[in-house]
Amino acid sequence: MQNEKHMRPIPYGRQHITEADIQAVVETLQSDFLTQGPKVAEFEQAFVRYVGARYAVAVSNGTAALHLCAMALGVNESSRVITTPITFVASANCVRYCGGTVEFCDIDPATALIDIEQVRQMVESKPRGYYSGIIPVDFAGNPVNLEELRQLADEHGLWIIEDAAHSPGGFFVDSKGERQFCGNGKFAELAIFSFHPVKHIATSEGGMVTTNDEALYKKLLLYRTHGITRDADLLEENHGGWYMEMQALGYNYRIPDMLCALGISQLSRADEGMVRRRQIAQVYDEAFADAKGIAVLGTNPAAMTDAGETGHAYHLYVIQVADRKGLYDFLRGHQIFAQVHYIPAHTMPYYRSLGHKKGDFPKAERYYEACLSLPMYPTLTEEEQAYVIEKVKEFCKA
Incomplete structure (x- = not known):
């Protein structure tokens, strides 16, 4: 490393x-x-x-x-x-x-x-x-x-x-x-x-x-x-x-x-980039498969072929953890700029002004409280990805 x-x-x-x-x-x-x-x-x-x-x-x-x-x-x-x-x-x-x-x-x-x-x-x-x-x-x-x-x-x-x-x-x-x-x-x-x-x-x-x-x-x-x-x-x-x-x-x-x-x-x-995105996702999947406290957002079953190929395009790779804010800050402290996608739209002040409110969509709100998008792009190197995985696991074991 x-x-x-x-x-x-x-x-x-x-x-x-x-x-x-x-x-x-x-x-x-x-x-x-x-x-x-x-x-x-x-x-x-x-x-x-x-x-x-x-x-x-x-x-x-x-x-x-x-x-x-x-x-x-x-x-x-x-x-x-x-x-x-x-x-x-x-x-x-x-x-x-x-x-x-x-x-x-x-x-x-x-x-x-x-x-x-x-x-x-x-x-x-x-x-x-x-x-x-x-x-x-x-x-x-x-x-x-x-x-x-x-x-x-x-x-x-x-x-x-x-x-x-x-x-x-x-x-x-x-x-x-x-x-x-x-x-x-x-x-x-x-x-x-x-x-x-x-x-x-x-x-x-x-x-x-x-x-x-x-x-x-x-x-x-x-x-x-x-x-x-x-x-x-x-x-x-x-x-x-x-x-x-x-x-x-x-x-x-x-x-x-x-x-x-x-x-x-x-x-x-574009096809070359897609292959690389799916390779990166597979590495993450394998790294977090048995990791305690880390849940990986699932793929729609309809996007999987009988041969096990995925139609997921992996713009994002999303995990869910109990202390999302803690992990977000910890990663930033180590130069890993993970992001949150998305704040539920109905909780935005504009949509609340139209009658929506927190509590309306509990599954979306629970997802938001735990989600974090890890680095995902074709030029992410194997070394960089290994570093991201190492730091995520380090925090979640703490």
Whole structure:
């Protein structure tokens, strides 16, 4: 083990920028387009090939992606949407941006994913039409069983937005034994991804929406750019080559070509990064298998193949311990910057002002009190991981 004093800080996540990434950005900076150019469409096409969807729309960030999804599905003041409290608040905020009401559903404590059986109970307790849709979250990269959720949604006329920000490359196994990759559009009307630096694919900021629905795809394109179109087939009038029309109230959620160039380069080695993430997770699993006082957050059984392969994308590796604050501080004292994901959304002051309160979702709150995300990124070295494991065990034995 390297001398602890010379160990570099170890964050919970870290981007990996290569010379190829830098060159891709430089070439775009030297091109004719910095924004609204060819790299945007190139990134979108590369991404649909990666996840298996028909359409993709690249946007400025994952929150913008969620907002556009809610707009495209017509969320408004009369909409009630179910989501999980264990998520970044954007998963809920996108409903509020459109004036809708957010209703949280508690989690399955084994996985921290939204509890589909509790979703069913919520929906069946109300008349048809009371709820509009569901926003499940592939938390930590752990895929939700969207086939099961789709069956529920179809029974009650609900739409689904899959928040797959943590799970590009992740998959679950459907009832036919086939792998269904996150964001492929087969079970959710829309799915979103994030390209924040700690995510699998880093563009500094950026996001993507995927769908198999052409009508929704066209709405996303319109809303992404102020609600403005130049498409001659869509114009109500046409004054000439310069003419454009604002046909809806949209936003400036565009993403620059230089970030798309970086995304294309990053995407080219996404499979390699996924292999490494799963290797790191396996080492953690083995290290903590018999460790007293350390519980590892489980994988959704639907994300495991008969051969024992996992569809977990491992954006995060989460453990649970009794003295989470003590472990968090202890690790920071040893240059290991673990993180907490997430403070339950319903306990935030904003959502409490809307009538939610602590105690509403006890499983989510118990999860929060114990959870800690350990370092998980492809460039984490074996030596660094061993050091993290050593320090976690050292504290938990104290």
